[in-house]
Amino acid sequence: MGDDRILNAGSGGGVSGFSGGVGNGEKGINGANGGSAGTLAEGRRRGLGFYVRIYRKILVQDLKSKMSYRADFIISTIGMIMTNLAGFLTFMILFGRFPSINGWDYHHMLFLYAFSLIALTPVQCFFDNNWNLRFMVQSGDFIKYCFRPVNVFFYFMSEVFDVKGLGQLAFGVGTLIYAWNKIGLGVSVVIILKLIVYLMTASLFMIAIMNAAAATCFWIQGSGYVMVIMFRFKDFAKYPASIFSSVFKFVFTFIIPIAFIAYYPSLVLLQPDSVPLLSWLSPLIGLLFFWLSYKFWMLGVRKYDFTGS
Amino acid sequence: MSSNETMTQGRKRRTNNRLWALTRAGIMESLQFRLGTFVTLFANLIYLVLVYYLWKAIYDSAGTDVVNGMSFNDTMIYLILATALFNFLEMFVVWDMSRAIQSGKIILDLLKPMKYRRYTFWSYSGAHVMQFILSFVPTFIVVMIVTGGAIHIGLNMIWFMISVIFALLVNFNIEMIVATICLYTESTWGINIVKETIVLLLSGASIPLAFFPDSLARIVKYLPFRAVYDTPLSILLQKNGSDEWLGLFSLWGQQIIWIVILSVAGTLFWNHSVKKITVNGG
C-alpha cells in the first residue's frame, strides 16, 4: 500500500516534469494553424491534467500485468540489489585503501554516493524505455508511437514503468540517512525542502543525459554504446567535481553535466556557508537541460526517415 | 584414399571460408556504423579522462606514491587497458539473444547449418577484430607513448595476445551462459546488469584486484572473472609472477581450465534449455 502511494506521487512528478515541454511543442503547432482547431471542442484540450490522468491509468494497468510476471520482477529486483551492492563494495574497497579523496572524507563521500543513487531513481522508473528506443527505431516498430493524438515522447515513455528502480531508492535513502546523521546535518523544514528540490534537480540532469544519449539513435546507427557509456559516466557523478582540472570541470558541468547529478546540488546542503552560484542555479539549469534534451529527442523523431519497414 | 583426403581438405577449406565470411560480414557491419564508430572512440576518451582525474585525486590524497605495489602509473595503465579490453570484449549476446527469443527469430538461427554457439561466436568475431584495431590498439599506443616506457616491450606482448584470446573465450562462455538464462525469463535488463556488475567488479576492470582486501581477494582468486581482465593485464605488466615461465603457464593454465569448465557447462545448459523451448514450440 505504501508503495502505491509513492508510485502515484512519483508518477505525477515525472509527468509534470515533461509536460512543460509538451505544452510548448504543441503550442507552436496550434499557433501555426489556429484556424482549424474546430474539430475538438474547447473543453477537450489535452493539457497537463489529461497527461497525468492517462499516465496514471497506463501505470495501474502496467502494474497489474507486471504482477502476473513474478519471476521477471524478482530477477530484476535481484539485479538491482546486486548492482547496488557491487557499487557499494567498490566504494568500500576504495575507501578501505584511501581514507579521503580531495579533502572529502568517508561520510561526505557516502553522502554524495547516496544522493546520486536517489537522483537516479526517476530516470530508471519513468524513462527506462529509452533503452528500447534504438531497437524500436531500427526495426521500424517505433512508428506506432506516431499514430496517436498525444505527444510522442510522452506516449513512448509511458509504456514502461520500471518498478525495480524503487529498490535503489530505498537503498539510497537508507545510505543518505546514515551519512546525514554521521555528518550531523540536523533536520528542519527548510533543509528537507532544499533536499527535495535539489534531488529533483539532480534527477533532471540524469534524465536529460539519458534522453540525449538515447536520441542519438535517430541519426547514428549502432549508437547503443553511447547509452551504455553515458550510463557508466554517471558512476563518476558520486565524486566531487573539484577533482577535475578547469577544462574538464567545464566539460563535466556544461556539456556532459554529471557534476550536477550529485556534486553541485549537494553543496547546498553540505556547505551552507559557501554555496557556489552554480549550485543555487542548478534547478534552472536542470530545467534547461531537460528541455533541450526533450527538444533533441523530438527533433530526432521529426528527422527520422522511418525506413525500417 | 587420396580422393578421400582431398574431400576432407575441401570440406575443411569450405568451413574455413564460411567462418571467414562471418568474420568479414561482422567487420563490414561495424564499419557501416560509421558515425557510431567515431562517437564510440570519443566517448571512450572522455571515459578515460574521468578515470584519470579520479585516480589522480586518489593518489594525491593518499600521500604515498605506491599503494599495494601499484604506482599511479601502474594503476592508470592497468585501468585504461582494462577499459580498452572491456570495449574490445564487449558483446551484446544477451541482448541479441533475448530479442531473438522474443521475436521468434531464434528458431531461424537454430535452423542454420551450424551449431548455434559456433555461429554466434564467429558472427561476433568480426566486431572483435574491428574493436581491437579501432579501440584497443590506439589506446595501447597512446598509453605507451604517454607513460614513456612503463610498459615493457618484448615477448610479454605476445604472451599477452595469447592471453587475450583466452580471455575472449572465457568472456564468450560467460556471455553464452548468461544469455541462455534468457530462454527462461524476459527480464533481459536484470540479467544483463547482474552479469555486467559482477564481471566488472570481480574481474578487476573497475578497481585493480591489487587493491582488494585480502578476504575478498581470496574469493576472487577462485572465480572465472579475473581470467577476463586481470590475467592478460598482469601478463602484459609482468606482475603476479608472469615474468617467469612457471607463473606464465599457471596463468594461462587457469584461463584454459576456465574455458573448458565454462564451455562444457554452457553447452550442457544450452542443449538442455533449447530442448525445452523446442518442446514448448518457442
Place this chain on the structure above:
Amino acid sequence: MVLNSTCNYNILDIEKENNRYFTSKGKNMGNEAIIMKNVCKDFKVLNRHEGLKGSIRDLFSRDYKTISAVKDVTLTVGKGEMIGYLGPNGAGKSTTIKMMTGVLEPTSGEILVNGVVPYQNRTKNCENIGVVFGQRSQLWWSLPLIESFKLLRDIYMVDEKDYQDMLDLYSSLVDIEPILHKPVRQMSLGQRTLSDILAAFLHNPDIVFLDEPTIGLDVSMKSKIRSLIAGLNEQKKTTVILTTHDMGDVDALCKRIIIIDKGMKIYDNDIEKLKSYFGAYRTLKLIFEDGSIEETVIDESKTDIMDVIKQNDRQKKIKDIQLIEISTEQVIKKIYEGGDI
C-alpha cells in the same frame, strides 16, 4: 483522372474554405477526405561501396545519393470511399501512407487530410485517423484487449456513449467475446490483426489506413476481416485506404484502385475499368474427348474465338469448352511487369 476543381486553388485557400466547414461540424467538411497535390518525397542515402575496402572508404565519404521514393503524386480520395492502394514492393506505398499520417514530411507538394496538413499538425491529424500497420501491433502488449480499448477511449477522449455504441457495433459484426479479455501477447496473429483493426476504428475516425491487414492470415480469418472492414465502412462511412498485395482483399472491398510503381501513380480508376482494358484477353480452355486439355490466351481484337475452336475441333473431338475472364491478380501482375494499359 480529373482532379476536383478545388485543387486548382492554392492549398491555403482550400484550407481557409474548409475551415468554414470545420467550425460548424467535425465530420462534414467537404467531399474530400484526402487531397494530395504534386507530392514528392526524396531520401538521402549514403552511397555505399562494395566490399571491405569500400566499407573503409564509406567511413569517411560524404557521397550521398538521392532516392525519389514518391514522384509527383496527385490524387484525391472522397469521403466514405474504400480505395485499394497497390504497387509492387518498394513502389512507395508505405512512404505515401506515412506522409498522409503525418509521420513523414513531403519534400515538395501539398497534402490535406481532413482539411489538415498532416505533418504540421500531427497530433490533430491523428485525432481523425486510424492506422493498422502490417503485423505490428499498436496495442499494449501485456494488457487484455478491453483495457487497451479503455486506454484508447481516454486518449482519444471518446464519449462513453459513443464508446459503448462502438463496442455494440463490434459485437454485431464479429465475435469479440473470446478476445476481449485476452492479453494481446497471447493472441494468435489473426486475433491480433482483428484487435488492431477494431482499435483503429474505436474512436470513429474519418479515415482508416490499413497496411496489409490480411497478411499471413488463413482463409477464414481473411474473409472475417474483410467483412468486418466492409461492415465498418458501411455503418460508419469511414474512408478506408487499403494497401495490400492480396487481390482478394481488393476484389472484396474496393471499387476504385490506385496503383503506384517506382514512386509514380500509374493507374487511378475503377477496378472494373482496369479489367476492361485487359478484357480483350481471355483464356480459352478446351477439354478433348481423350482427356487432354489445352489452354490458350486469346486477344479478341486480333483473333476470333470461334475460329480457334473450329480449328481445334477439326483435329480432335472437343468435349467441353471454358472461357475464363482475366482475374484482377493477373491484370495487376501484367501492370507490375510493365504491360501497357
